[in-house]
Amino acid sequence: MVAPALPRPSRLLVGLPADEQRAPRPAEPRPGSSAMTERQPSEETRTAIPGIEEAVPPPSDERLAAAAASPLELSGAALRRLVDAAMDRIAPHLDSLPHQPAADTEGAVAVARSLVEPLPERPAPLDEVLELLFERAVPKSFNTAGPGYLAYIPGGGLPHSAVADLIAAAVNRYVGVFAAAPALAQLEANVVAWFAGLAGYPQAARGLLTSGGSLANFTALVTARRERLPEQFLAGTLYASDQAHHSVQKAALLAGFPPASVRSIPSDAAFRLRLDLLEEAIAADRSAGREPFLVVANAGSVNTGAVDPLGPLADLCARHRLWLHVDAAYGGFFLLTERGRQTLAGIERADSIVLDPHKSLFLPYGTGALLVRDGAALRRAHSVTADYMPPLSDDDELIDFCEISPELSRPFRGLGVWLPLKLLGAAPFRQALDEKLDLARWATDQLRAVPEVEILAEPELSLLAFRLAPAALAGAAGNRDRLDRLNRDWLARVNARRRVYLTGTMLGDRFALRICVLSFRTHRDRVEQALDDLRAAAREALAAWL
Ligand SMILES: Cc1ncc(COP(=O)(O)O)c(C=O)c1O
DSSP: OOOOOOOOOOIIIIISOHHHHTOOOOOOOOTTSHHHHOOSOOHHHHHHSTTHHHHSOOOOHHHHHHHHHOTTSOOHHHHHHHHHHHHHHHHHHHHTGGGSOSBOOTTHHHHHHHTOOOOOSSOOOHHHHHHIIIIIITTSSBOTTSTTBOSSSOOOOOHHHHHHHHHHHHHOOOOSSGGGSHHHHHHHHHHHHHHHHHHTOOTTOEEEEESSHHHHHHHHHHHHHHHHSOSSOTTEEEEEETTSOHHHHHHHHHTTOOGGGEEEEOBOTTSOBOHHHHHHHHHHHHHTTOEEEEEEEEBSOTTTOOBOOHHHHHHHHHHHTOEEEEEETTTGGGGGSHHHHHHTTTGGGSSEEEEOHHHHTOOOSSOEEEEESSHHHHHHHHOOOOTTSOOOOOSTTSOOGGGSSSOSSOOOHHHHHHHHHHHHOSHHHHHHHHHHHHHHHHHHHHHHTSTTEEEEEOOSSSEEEEEEOOTTTSSOGGGHHHHHHHHHHHHHHHHHTOSOBOEEEEETTEEEEEEEOOOTTOOHHHHHHHHHHHHHHHHHHHHHHO
């Protein structure tokens, strides 16, 4: 695979002086003017699109009349009005994100129920619909795009990708088959090649963009199954640590493996997969006639951000001829940073890697990525032909995504990644990720200074886990339940302040709070607020429980 370098910023946004960027647009037709209702391509359009005159004669009067009668056929001017109206809501919404509550779900179920309705026969006014969305539905949710969202795995949602999605959906080109939109399919292939370059993969690597990490893990598992097991694969057994994301278990289930085929290997005190126990489990399964075929490693676990020992795991997998898949859905894009590369060293030896642009590349939800070191394996696992299909490429460099993925028709996901990287270049992403690494370490040091706080997981990347463990409740097993309830209460009190939103998890038999600093909108000021709230809420919770 040709791995072009990650792009430098385009002049188009970042290169212009700030006052030029803000320059007003040229005068546009006002609603109601004749230009707003015109349906013929303007002179500008005709000259901007090569070949338009020759290919398509101007529409007849009847055709224009028919189009004017159908609300489905939006003129360019009417579409602009629609987008402008949406923008009038989107822009203030985005600008106010830091001031919105970190989560606001009180009464949200009632709002949800109030929206149930039969398929509408009549049109609704645009204003009414936008009001419903922006004033009733959107506010009643976790503010996943805001700087205070430190829960689960954030990302933020770069607005540049929203623009890409608008373009992609508006031009509605077909990128499942290379021949249908070669240049656009190539842009997506470039994105995959950039990611493969980041992972240190060779030219032969291939990959695809999926809807998220779960589907990418699933596609990896199906590929590993095809490469390492016979067609009758039910003796196949796979291994992951007890910290693996549940999408691994789900992928196995969907790929036809009963739950008993998935071995959960205990992790060590730092929540990393234990190699000695993995070796033992493989040996036991082999002697019981089972067929070990796959190890799934964490490169940033969802619970604590743990990174399994990737180099030693690659050695072990090579020795046992097992496929090594690395779930770097959260951690993967830290490869952009020097510290991330050190932490994730060995990832380049994996057979496949999942990275989620909608996590550590800050994209809006809907984009995951799978890379496979031997790209031909993806094709072997997915390629099926049919008579009605257009000819697929026989040039290895020209990629038909339908041949290497479960999808045929698919959204043009590549644009949502390509556009922000092209407009901004890689540097701001690297800086933002470095900032998150610093913030997580700083938050850990601050929490360590609180006498009753126990750090359960130091940040390997930008995620940490901790709990209150006051001396009065520590030690005795009988206090475990009380300790958990104290910590759940602490979490609830922090979230009730609505400046940050945190979530908890079980680490073995201990309930822990987590902070995942990952949104590009989260900076030191918000982490300071998180710490202020944690300290104040800790005082209240301890007073209530001791
Ligand atoms: C480590 C890890 N793997 C996989 C996934 C699943 O990704 P997605 O939610 O994009 O399907 C997640 C989601 O948080 C994750 O943290």
